[in-house]
Amino acid sequence: MMNAQSHNWLSTILIIAGVAWIVISRPPDMNPTVPVPQPGFVAPAIVLPQLDGQTLSLSELQGQVVIVNFWASWCGPCRAEMPMLEQLYQAERRRGLTVLAVNSTVQDNPADVSNMQRDFGLSFPIVLDYDGSVGNRYGVRMLPTTFIIDRKGVVRRVLFGGPLSEANLRNVIEPLLAETE
Amino acid sequence: MLPAINIGPFALYTPGLIFLLGGWLIVQVVGRAAGVYRLSGDRMEIIVALALLAGIVGARLGYALMSWPYYLRDPLALVARDLQAFSLPAGVLTTILVGGWQIWRQRWPLWVTLDALAPGIALAALTYALAQFASGDGYGLPTNLPWAIHLWGEPRHPTQLYAACVALLALIVWRQSYRRIQTPGVLFLTICGVLAAGTLIGDGFRATGLLLPGNIRFSQVVALIVFIIIVRIWPKLTLQHNMQ
Numbered sequence: 140m141m142n143a144q145s146h147n148w149l150s151t152i153l154i155i156a157g158v159a160w161i162v163i164s165r166p167p168d169m170n171p172t173v174p175v176p177q178p179g180f181v182a183p184a185i186v187l188p189q190l191d192g193q194t195l196s197l198s199e200l201q202g203q204v205v206i207v208n209f210w211a212s213w214c215g216p217c218r219a220e221m222p223m224l225e226q227l228y229q230a231e232r233r234r235g236l237t238v239l240a241v242n243s244t245v246q247d248n249p250a251d252v253s254n255m256q257r258d259f260g261l262s263f264p265i266v267l268d269y270d271g272s273v274g275n276r277y278g279v280r281m282l283p284t285t286f287i288i289d290r291k292g293v294v295r296r297v298l299f300g301g302p303l304s305e306a307n308l309r310n311v312i313e314p315l316l317a318e319t320e
Numbered sequence: 321m322l323p324a325i326n327i328g329p330f331a332l333y334t335p336g337l338i339f340l341l342g343g344w345l346i347v348q349v350v351g352r353a354a355g356v357y358r359l360s361g362d363r364m365e366i367i368v369a370l371a372l373l374a375g376i377v378g379a380r381l382g383y384a385l386m387s388w389p390y391y392l393r394d395p396l397a398l399v400a401r402d403l404q405a406f407s408l409p410a411g412v413l414t415t416i417l418v419g420g421w422q423i424w425r426q427r428w429p430l431w432v433t434l435d436a437l438a439p440g441i442a443l444a445a446l447t448y449a450l451a452q453f454a455s456g457d458g459y460g461l462p463t464n465l466p467w468a469i470h471l472w473g474e475p476r477h478p479t480q481l482y483a484a485c486v487a488l489l490a491l492i493v494w495r496q497s498y499r500r501i502q503t504p505g506v507l508f509l510t511i512c513g514v515l516a517a518g519t520l521i522g523d524g525f526r527a528t529g530l531l532l533p534g535n536i537r538f539s540q541v542v543a544l545i546v547f548i549i550i551v552r553i554w555p556k557l558t559l560q561h562n563m564q
Contacts, residue, residue, distance in 0.1 A: 146551075146555055149551065150548060150551055150552060153547070153548060153551060154544070154548055157520055157540075157544040157547065157548070158544070160520065160521065160524060160540075161520075161524070161536060161537065161540045161541065161544065162536075163524075164523075164524030164525070164537075164540070165534070165535040165536060165537070166461060166526070166527060166531070166535055166537070167535075168535070169527065173472070173473040173474070174473075175472045175473045177456060177459075177472050179528075180472060180473070216401070278321075278323070280322075280323055280324035280326065280331060281323070281324040281326075281331030281333070282331070296404075298402070298403070298404055299323060299324065299333050299403050299404065300331075300333055300401065300402075300403045301401070302400070302401065303400070303402055304394060304396075304397035304400035304402055304405070305390070305394055305397065306384070306387065306390035306391045306393070306394045306397035306400075307390075307397060307400065307402040307404075307405045309387065309390040310383075310386065310387035310390055310405075313387075313390075
């Protein structure tokens with residue numbers, strides 16, 4: 140059994156060792172340069188055709204807050220959240236918000252995508268991932284999966300599943316909309 | 321990293337599944353541990369289950385509170401299927417408050433009760449570490465060590481697995497010691513000490529987490545404080561028990 144003095148010495152040594160380790164193990168300042176679909180990293184590239192055949196790239200949208208939403212026309216939760224995304228897009232596009240809906244066309248078809256765009260009155264850009272390469276690049280394993288990208292092109296949140304609520308999305312995007320480029 | 325498990329047409333959110341399974345295991349293990357310490361195992365199971373459920377509600381409410389104007393406009397969003405609309409600190413606080421209140425009502429001896437809860441704390445740490453591993457969160461700093469895992473573009477310290485190993489060690493320590501006759505509270509302090517020391521050391525390799533000025537990790541500071549408190553309390557607890 141330790142006496143009080145030995146115990147005090149032990150506590151002191153542990154404090155010094157603990158503080159020393161905390162200082163030694165401080166992480167370096169890291170700038171997000173590697174394109175990876177994870178918060179804190181630069182968003183991987185998206186260059187895909189739209190329904191009219193025109194190509195749209197994510198880099199063209201730099202300077203805006205982008206909601207990148209991976210979806211399919213047969214996916215129930217995807218369909219359920221589309222009206223909310225359209226409403227949010229209309230309400231906040233002037234503040235620099237845009238929605239980039241990436242259809243997982245490798246497991247869908249353009250006719251159904253076009254019908255859904257018409258039926259839901261979707262006005263934001265919809266691009267078609269014919270071979271699933273962009274979905275793979277973003278590590279999409281479930282639909283819908285939503286990536287929130289800031290004005291500098293950095294991923295800030297990843298939201299799995301749906302349908303997402305407007306309140307939750309606003310909680311994420313409002314601080315980003317308030318950020319200047 | 322495995323954020324989703326695909327079973328036929330269904331995609332299940334893996335971290336959520338891990339939390340559910342972990343919660344169930346915690347209830348089972350703590351219930352059995354309570355029996356060893358001559359507390360009512362059935363009652364303990366109900367208390368822990370209620371506390372965990374309250375934690376889920378608290379986590380959602382805590383998240384909503386951070387952005388209450390949006391949830392005020394859309395109250396139904398409180399029950400929406402937003403898988404990430406949860407605040408972990410609010411959830412943990414609610415679990416502790418509700419569980420603590422329920423345990424206080426039982427008038428069980430404090431240190432004996434904490435000894436019974438000790439494996440639950442280790443299991444909770446293990447559950448969290450595995451959920452982070454599945455989601456890819458809590459990732460480590462880049463390294464060239466042979467056991468590095470390739471995550472987010474480069475080989476990194478598998479810090480989620482370090483945390484899981486620390487939690488497993490705590491569980492092994494508990495398993496080896498729980499039937500021994502010892503001062504009430506010592507086993508609880510031992511488990512917490514192992515977890516605190518492991519966090520202090522292991523979080524030194526993390527690339528994520530809240531940073532204080534000077535790039536000091538908040539988690540390491542808390543872990544050091546907890547560890548020192550445990551080291552200071554330990555002899556006082558043993559002495560008090562011996563005098564009784």
